[in-house]
Amino acid sequence: MNNNSTTSEFLKMTSISDGIAVNTDIYGNNRAGRSFKSVLFRWKRSVYQLIWKHLLIYAIVYVLLSILYQFILNEDGKKNFRVLAEHCTGYSRSLNIMIVLGFFTSTTMQRLFNMQITIPGTSKSITMFILSLKPDLPEGPLIIEQYARWQILSWVLTFRLVSKPLSKIYPDLASLQSAGLLTQEERDILEKPEFTNPNTPRPLAVIDWILLLLKETFLKSRYFAEINYMRNVDVVMAYKKSCGNTIKFATQNISPALIQAVILAVYGFGCITLMARNFSKEDAPLSNALISYIPLMPGLQFFIYFAWLCFGRAAVDPFGDDEDDINVKQLVQSHIEDSIRLKDLYNRQLRDLFPNLVCHSSNVL
Amino acid sequence: MNNNSTTSEFLKMTSISDGIAVNTDIYGNNRAGRSFKSVLFRWKRSVYQLIWKHLLIYAIVYVLLSILYQFILNEDGKKNFRVLAEHCTGYSRSLNIMIVLGFFTSTTMQRLFNMQITIPGTSKSITMFILSLKPDLPEGPLIIEQYARWQILSWVLTFRLVSKPLSKIYPDLASLQSAGLLTQEERDILEKPEFTNPNTPRPLAVIDWILLLLKETFLKSRYFAEINYMRNVDVVMAYKKSCGNTIKFATQNISPALIQAVILAVYGFGCITLMARNFSKEDAPLSNALISYIPLMPGLQFFIYFAWLCFGRAAVDPFGDDEDDINVKQLVQSHIEDSIRLKDLYNRQLRDLFPNLVCHSSNVL
Amino acid sequence: MNNNSTTSEFLKMTSISDGIAVNTDIYGNNRAGRSFKSVLFRWKRSVYQLIWKHLLIYAIVYVLLSILYQFILNEDGKKNFRVLAEHCTGYSRSLNIMIVLGFFTSTTMQRLFNMQITIPGTSKSITMFILSLKPDLPEGPLIIEQYARWQILSWVLTFRLVSKPLSKIYPDLASLQSAGLLTQEERDILEKPEFTNPNTPRPLAVIDWILLLLKETFLKSRYFAEINYMRNVDVVMAYKKSCGNTIKFATQNISPALIQAVILAVYGFGCITLMARNFSKEDAPLSNALISYIPLMPGLQFFIYFAWLCFGRAAVDPFGDDEDDINVKQLVQSHIEDSIRLKDLYNRQLRDLFPNLVCHSSNVL
Amino acid sequence: MNNNSTTSEFLKMTSISDGIAVNTDIYGNNRAGRSFKSVLFRWKRSVYQLIWKHLLIYAIVYVLLSILYQFILNEDGKKNFRVLAEHCTGYSRSLNIMIVLGFFTSTTMQRLFNMQITIPGTSKSITMFILSLKPDLPEGPLIIEQYARWQILSWVLTFRLVSKPLSKIYPDLASLQSAGLLTQEERDILEKPEFTNPNTPRPLAVIDWILLLLKETFLKSRYFAEINYMRNVDVVMAYKKSCGNTIKFATQNISPALIQAVILAVYGFGCITLMARNFSKEDAPLSNALISYIPLMPGLQFFIYFAWLCFGRAAVDPFGDDEDDINVKQLVQSHIEDSIRLKDLYNRQLRDLFPNLVCHSSNVL
Amino acid sequence: MNNNSTTSEFLKMTSISDGIAVNTDIYGNNRAGRSFKSVLFRWKRSVYQLIWKHLLIYAIVYVLLSILYQFILNEDGKKNFRVLAEHCTGYSRSLNIMIVLGFFTSTTMQRLFNMQITIPGTSKSITMFILSLKPDLPEGPLIIEQYARWQILSWVLTFRLVSKPLSKIYPDLASLQSAGLLTQEERDILEKPEFTNPNTPRPLAVIDWILLLLKETFLKSRYFAEINYMRNVDVVMAYKKSCGNTIKFATQNISPALIQAVILAVYGFGCITLMARNFSKEDAPLSNALISYIPLMPGLQFFIYFAWLCFGRAAVDPFGDDEDDINVKQLVQSHIEDSIRLKDLYNRQLRDLFPNLVCHSSNVL
Known part of the structure; x- marks a missing residue:
């Protein structure tokens, strides 16, 4: 298995939602809240x-x-x-049904708002990892590739558990593999009981790999400072807790x-x-x-x-197919695009983007 | 007492809930919230x-x-x-009973949601401890074994106080010992008043042992950096506070x-x-x-x-026997499995799992 | 004044609530919430x-x-x-009295629940202080003794302001002194205006002593690492804020x-x-x-x-004498017992408790 | 492109809202809450x-x-x-319309209050960056200029997405450029697909530049301590999350x-x-x-x-044109003024402001 | 300008509220909540x-x-x-007026409770600054004097914007100067447009001075550890945010x-x-x-x-003149007293207070 194939497989990830228009009509959404007439007569x-x-x-x-x-x-x-x-x-x-409904709906909504704020994101841990590495490591891009893909993988495995539309797109590991999120080797490890206890929730198994990667990076002295190891562990643990809370939201839900x-x-x-x-x-x-x-x-x-x-x-149940639900498919897509963009942070220098920016040369003076 | 027996006793922990199916029917749970018919005619x-x-x-x-x-x-x-x-x-x-009920139920539910988010977990402190140690200590696995078991033990001792089903499974120290969570020596110490004040809540006594273990690890320079000592203490203190809040939830409850x-x-x-x-x-x-x-x-x-x-x-009272309650027994089980899995983080290298991963060898080039 | 007298006075603290049964009937409390009959016909x-x-x-x-x-x-x-x-x-x-009452009671209850979570505790700062010190300082136990007693003292002085039952037990400094929480010297300092501004709230004066003690510990290089000084200051400042919030809860209360x-x-x-x-x-x-x-x-x-x-x-007013109120007297008691237990952390080694634990000896190998 | 032009363009930013009176009539606002008559008969x-x-x-x-x-x-x-x-x-x-309305309005208001508290601000990250640099770097002011402008730029790009009035002032990148918030070079980079994926939300692209600038500052050893690098990254990541939450507030809004x-x-x-x-x-x-x-x-x-x-x-929809809405235009203005003021922190010494302050000279004694 | 005059002016601060009895009748306040009769027949x-x-x-x-x-x-x-x-x-x-009122009052009250918890305080930043300095700096007391006064000044300038009673006591800078909170030099700087942009909110101008003082302290190596610089900046930034939230509470208030x-x-x-x-x-x-x-x-x-x-x-509007409002005047007073007390922390040693405390001498042994 060589680097190129990993990269190309990774890039395949972006293909799943090419057809989806990413530009949500934000104004159509909340502006409508203002002019009474337009909001009353819309159908969509x-x-x-x-x-x-x-x-x-x-x-x-x-x-x-x-x-x-x-x-x-x-x-x-x-x-x-x-x-x-x-x-x-x-x-x-x-019968005071309205009171029942009022309490029911406001309780569930406040729960939902809280959840929206604490939904896990991969961008922080990926950025942190990239910026913690020593610059100019030859193997840097590969490690970052690996790290970012595993982050996305754990995110998708988590949300597959709570979102029905996502579980339809990725019904099993094979579908994840063909989407480029999983290699054959990784799939084997997830499926073989001698490596992974079949009882282990899969997102946790992948987070374990991430932790092992952090450890390896530490052992091989790839962080520019030793303290970065524990900082990255902290960020990953926070991400893990956040995934756990999302699953809790869905499983210990309103009865x-x-x-x-x-x-x-x-x-x-x-x-x-x-x-x-x-x-x-x-x-x-x-x-x-x-x-x-x-x-x-x-x-x-x-x-x-x-x-x-x-x-x-x-x-x-905010992760469903309804138009007002959180669009998990689009979320996956933007996480993938994010990770691709962020990987550029490692090799790119500010001067690559802004060749004639003053602050580069001034050091020379 | 030798190492093997500890390990084997520890492994016995997993046996208590073999019969319980871990795969909760998540979709059956919240999906049902969507299609009106299916939710109206279910009985379970x-x-x-x-x-x-x-x-x-x-x-x-x-x-x-x-x-x-x-x-x-x-x-x-x-x-x-x-x-x-x-x-x-x-x-x-x-009579406006509905208003009474509305306020009563929404108050208790919001309290419950808050509690669910702050429920103590053992995984963070165990992971942190493992990753703080110097790699390749010969006694490492043993210490980690000890640490993980005490974490689980303090967790079980805490939830025994608030959950009736759990207090039935573990009515006394003897039952904990036969489940492999407690050694004879530890039980003696918990029971002898010259070692442990009988007024001391037992989870606190065990957390004291954990702190002593952290101190010993520091004194014997087993952390790869001195600062890890205090970080681990922080994590354990947060865990302790979280246990305390859970007990508070149950004791200073709605009157x-x-x-x-x-x-x-x-x-x-x-x-x-x-x-x-x-x-x-x-x-x-x-x-x-x-x-x-x-x-x-x-x-x-x-x-x-x-x-x-x-x-x-x-x-x-969310820790009871009802089907909608938090399933504390299953929670114990998953904490135990988690701790077993996490212990692998210490000895396992990324290359053990992924022998032909690029980023190992690249350093050699 | 010698060490022994301080210790013995300190131990006297435990005497005040010997008669109080510490084992609250937790199950009687929340289990009752389940079986309808038992909860309807109880009187207590x-x-x-x-x-x-x-x-x-x-x-x-x-x-x-x-x-x-x-x-x-x-x-x-x-x-x-x-x-x-x-x-x-x-x-x-x-007349819709029920709505008035509903909003009134749910507002006050949610305020109370928030307060319960943020109530100040002495255990974190005492543990942190003990574990920050260099091991085997000859004066260590004495300093810890001092530190723990002042923590308890500031806690009691704070809750005396908000809890009537506690202000009956400790109506003045003399009562605190006879309970062993305060020495004659300290009482003089609190009472003499040349040392302590009479306008200064007494808990703040004691927290100032604690800060001075932290400083002295730093100046005499008793922390095992310099950074521990500021960490302890942080913990004490958080404790102080928490005390302030408790007093605010009582003084800026519902009108x-x-x-x-x-x-x-x-x-x-x-x-x-x-x-x-x-x-x-x-x-x-x-x-x-x-x-x-x-x-x-x-x-x-x-x-x-x-x-x-x-x-x-x-x-x-949750700090009163009612059976459903927070039992401040018992809380004082448990804080005192906690502090006594925690002091053992300094001198005790894991091997004192577990003489034949594997992880001690393994280092020798 | 020379420094002067950047500065002058940057200063142009202040021109947009010269006509707006910054002194809000705070007393007119909340005092009115008190005297019943004045509040009843006002029209504005x-x-x-x-x-x-x-x-x-x-x-x-x-x-x-x-x-x-x-x-x-x-x-x-x-x-x-x-x-x-x-x-x-x-x-x-x-019909109990009032209950519907009560729950609807109180739910949306509490959401709004939460959002107000967590609205992103540029002042913290700019201050932190300025104070992290080595003093007396010749290129310091330029870097700070750059950093502050990018912060403002990302803020404006974020709020353009949620606030209609702001999106009218800055309908496209050209308007931002003519306001001095964006240079021609930067605009090219944002618009050329070989540099910036057209799918990337623009605020994120700018935050990437900020991260690159932080990295460059680190690589060129411009921080007075290495640890400042990661601290600044933390602050920028928190700012990014805060921007994300604001966009979430507007897009995953009440349906x-x-x-x-x-x-x-x-x-x-x-x-x-x-x-x-x-x-x-x-x-x-x-x-x-x-x-x-x-x-x-x-x-x-x-x-x-x-x-x-x-x-x-x-x-x-709190970012609109109504008089009670959050005045985003004024907010932009104050962020710009803030950033101009904060830049002074780098070169200014306390003695420039207070030439005869005691604490300067005392060191000489 | 010599030191003495600063000190004496500073001490003048305490004079404004000599007549106010600081001992609030806490028990009269919340105890009354208990006995039905006493609470029904009080007038005050x-x-x-x-x-x-x-x-x-x-x-x-x-x-x-x-x-x-x-x-x-x-x-x-x-x-x-x-x-x-x-x-x-x-x-x-x-007409269901009660529901309107219930939602209105409970929404405003919960907002108020949140605000009470997050109200800015000067004590933490002053304590932190004092304890961060090297001991025994000759200019130490002067710097601390300066720092503490500026903290109080920024606090008063902030609350002048939201509290009408306070804005009556301190209608302009002259009144602050005669109260000893502001020197002539500082007033000039605040008033001259070449030093301070007239658009700049005054609390922010003073917080800038504080940051400059922190920087100067760093440049002159007055912190005992370099890391203390950034820690103090953090604390001041948190204080600034807290001030901003208080102003937001008043300006973006209930419409x-x-x-x-x-x-x-x-x-x-x-x-x-x-x-x-x-x-x-x-x-x-x-x-x-x-x-x-x-x-x-x-x-x-x-x-x-x-x-x-x-x-x-x-x-x-909780900062008004009503008896149930937050007493801002008394709060200013207690912040001033606090700062005076805290300044003692710098020069005072524990042995000054407790000459015969065991832990001093024990080190000599």
Whole structure:
């Protein structure tokens, strides 16, 4: 195995998401928060897109019940219907679903915000490693190549555990290998029980290699100062903890029973409001028809509750396929590009970029 | 006592949880949060499993009260029943139990999330210790063995205090000894008052040994740099504080009086809703029967409140036996496996794993 | 003054709380959170114990008002009573006391949880100091003795300011002196204005001594490395900040006006619910008697509000005498025991504890 | 390119905001929080300014509906109107919009407060760099010039991504160049794909230059101590992470769907309250006219909800043009002034400022 | 300018608050939280003191309206009054002002608590500087004097920007000079544009001097170790950031529009409740008179809302003159006393305080 093949395989990594446009429409995103009109009438990533199906079913059932009452039921049936409707109306007003949802959604969101801040990144440890090495080591670029690839590898192995879209792209080690993130040799080691305990979570195994590489770099005196060894270990340990927290976020998550209870509550409430009607005593056919066949207000009520539920649930699992989720695929891509860019830090001199910059020559004077 | 026995006893540690499947079903867990149908109809770890008993009793009592009203009471009794029912209805609507529960549950959950992030881990201090040592010390593996085992021991002694399932597995020092976490000599020292003050919390006694080991390592110049001594002390002190916070979490917890008050509120509310009925003036036998004998809506109400209460209480004591609790037994297991794996970091060289990796040989060129 | 007397006085410190059982019933505490029955029927540290007096008075007044209405008032009086009752009923339903209480209690509790995590501890700075010293200094034990005692002293002086029970045990310097925490010489210095500005908070004066001791240790080259001086200063400054935050917690606390407002709101609400009655139009003597003379539901309502108020207030002042408060006396005790134990770290060698441990001898080989 | 031109271009940076008064009216801002009258009757940055248009439209529609009812509709139409009004009244009381808004606004605000604290600053890294250099390097001022300008440049490039007003001032690299923040050479490098991957976010490319400059400073031994190299790298990495968090705040923001849902809820509620009327049975023409034509109370209701919505939305996008937003333009200005001031730290001696200060001469004695 | 004058001017600093009793009544403060009676009947710092005026006006208007209804209005007027009252009653029950207030007050309070923890302090940097110097420098005390005074000066200049009471005491540089915090020379430098850019915030100018002093100390080799230079710079940069956060807290505060909206909501609600009356159909003159002329219950309602509003607003601006505010004047005082005390650390030896302490002599043995 020679250097070139490693490099070329590594460069292959960039290929997976060539088709994805990296330039997110940031302004379209948060600017929209400002002008009321533009935000109300957009469809992409809108709340309408999210819940129009539920609302449609709701409206249809509502109208069907109205038809049932007015055209199908006889006098006795109508009486029964009215009694049930009154019963439902009473409960629909005493149930405080909104409080349940408010606490549920704000709890999950704050959890998500905390997680976003502490998500692990590979850029710090790679930069630190590169800048810790003695300059002009002949083997420097190779070691950095190795180090950066293992960092990316451990990152991908970690997020494969928590993000379904990523686990589809990289279902097994073979896919990682063909993406250039893993060599055949490394794959063998990960798969052979005499090297790696099959119980060991794979990201940890790779982080062990990184630590061994740091140790080797120390033993071969490749750091420009001895203290850099322990500094790099610190950074890698912080990265490891951060990976662990991400996995914890996904595994010790909000209990499914809680999500179940909230969904049930909202669906139950939706069913109650379908029946909850007031029958006016006044004889106003037009209004009564409007109220019976155009469920604007119960629909609005259900819309608010259901939308709130959706946001809470999206916050529970932020690594999914939804448009509002954290785009893990793009994140992988940018980590890879980052690592390629950062590797240049080792060999590149400032004068390579800025040949006629004053501060180079001034030392000569 | 020779080295081999220590090692073998140490390896015995792994045996306790062989039967436990380590691969948690992560996707089953949080993916379920997405597709509405799958999450509503699962039973395992569901909210139904949690509270079906209470709901059943609720339904039976509700129906019995309906039978009492309709078939057993005479006219006077019915009047009295109606008056009571009206009284209850009034209160059931003015009591804002949901707000109580919302604040209770969200407070306990945020406390739990904070705790999850700061739970103590042994991996950082073990890694740090191993990488701080001079390479190729003949006694290195033995010291590391010792250090790692004491770390695990202090971790188990700490969590025995807060987790009931763990305290059942390790009820006393003898059980720890037979699990290979404790030698006879160490047990004697922990138990003899001339060595260890019986008032001393045992995890602290073991952490003292760890500190003494760090000191000895320093005195015998086994660190590759003097500064590593204090760095390791820092890491151990942070670990100790983290253990202390975990014990604080369990001992200075939400007061039992608060839990009592919330339970009483929900039960009291449940009883009120059992009686709270509206008697329709319209003569609609079918609907009235439905309302009287199928307590869907009061049941839904009680379900929401009771479920919320359960989540709050589960968050108060997260180290228990429930399926949603933090699985402390598995955590012990993974800490032990981790420590075994990490010990390899000392003797293993990168070239042992990757014999034909470029960066080894490049130095020779 | 010789060494022995200092030591013996120091040891006296342990005597104050011999009678206190240190083994808190942790399981009794949080396990109770699980099984519903056991937690509902306990009396110790229960919510019943906390508020039974208020509930009793509430019930008596309620029944007296009922008697007044039914047996004492004439027809005109009854009319007036009914009008007032109706008026109260209206207000009792529109007042949202529960939201006030919810925000009040959750705000104070989260403040308390934050404080619990950042409470100052003496163990870190003592350990750090001991391990920073050169081994085998003849004066080492004496300096450590001094250092540890001053740490404890500053801790006690700090918590005396915030904890009433502790300020009863140590009302003045004399009591601290007789407890062995303070020597006569030190007391003189604290009390003489030529040495200590009387405006200086006493914990700060003692922390100044600690800093002077650190400086002296540096000047006499007792640290094994120069860098240890600044590290110890860092640790002591963090300890000082932590003490300052604890005092801030108590002095810049929730305003008493806020507590007053909340208490008034709950009492006012309690009074309103005493009068708030619905007089059924149906003639159902049994039920009406039940409702009039057994105030179950208004009592439950008052119970929830009053209990919630109690928890909020307990969180405002967590260093008191209540059973749920942080037990400052026991904390002092454990800090003292800790410091005694830690002092052993200086002279004790690992081989003293484990004479036949492998890692000692292996170096000889 | 000579030094002078760089300097003069750099100084041009200050020109953009000469017209902006830097002295914010702090007292006008928070003092107003105290005296009730002054705060109620101000117009600038007031809530009236924010929402008077919506309120006016609300009032007009309300009055038009009243006129419709009273003067235009015939008896049948009136009946229909009454029925609809009754229907709306019922829903307007059962919809708990305020809870939705409360959770929405408090969640976004807490997110904003967290962000305010962690907003990246250039002052720390510039100061650190200046103080790390050997004194009296001839090329020192030039390097510092370079370093400070790149710091400002990366800051502006970062905030251009999140702040619309800033992206209007600096729409492209040309505008940055003409503002003196970028030289022609640097612009070429940023724009040529052989130097900078077009996918690389531009702030990252500039931070890479900064790292290269740190490395060059190290290689040319311009730090007074070797350890300063890694310290500066640490500070720059923290700055980079902070930039990344700011971008994350803007891109992984509250989902637009959530904002949409909340806006819809408030608008829907506003429409409902327009119709929600109670028609008094008593014949009181004056009051009825008041109620019909002066929509004080529904207006107040709508005012509160709408105002709350505005605050929540403002917190979602805090870098905009509104008066309450973070003034990014002024922030750029103060960062530039800061950097100019800080550069003086390198060449200036304390004696230049304070020629007759005692502590200079005392060393001579 | 000689040393003595500096010292004496510096000592003058202490004079400003001689009259203020430093011993805060801590127990009076938080103990009161416990015994219900004592806290309800205190006047000082009570909620009564805060809002009795508003309550009085409320009561008077309420009674006047009652008189208007009963004695002045004719039958038609009464009808109109009743209709309006009914209208108001409806709205008073559907407006959820309490939720608005709850979120507003808890958000502002949590912001305040965070700020309290991170408030900048001068003690750490002064202590660190003193302990970093070589012992027995002849110019040491002078440098420390300078350093400590500048720290205090920057602190006062910072808090002058956020605290109105402090800006009254120190309205300009002249007042700071006469208080001994500023010398004539320093004032000239701050005021002359050739030395200090008039746009520069003054605290930053002083912090620049501090950094220059640190640099000078380094250049003259006054630190006992080179590393102390950067450590002190770190501490000063942290102090600077902390000052910046405090200014941010005050300038990027809760928007005045939000405060306006909340005040308007509470006042509007107060007005509605003044009119919101139920006219009992029963003829009960006594009760009706009570209800009409003793506005206990609407008063209680208004009291709770208004009190809550006051707490929220007090938390928005915590540096004011109110009794519950952070006492900035006393804080300045204690910072000055602290700095005077800390300066003793430089020259004082432990043996000066404790002449016969064992650990001094033991080294001689």
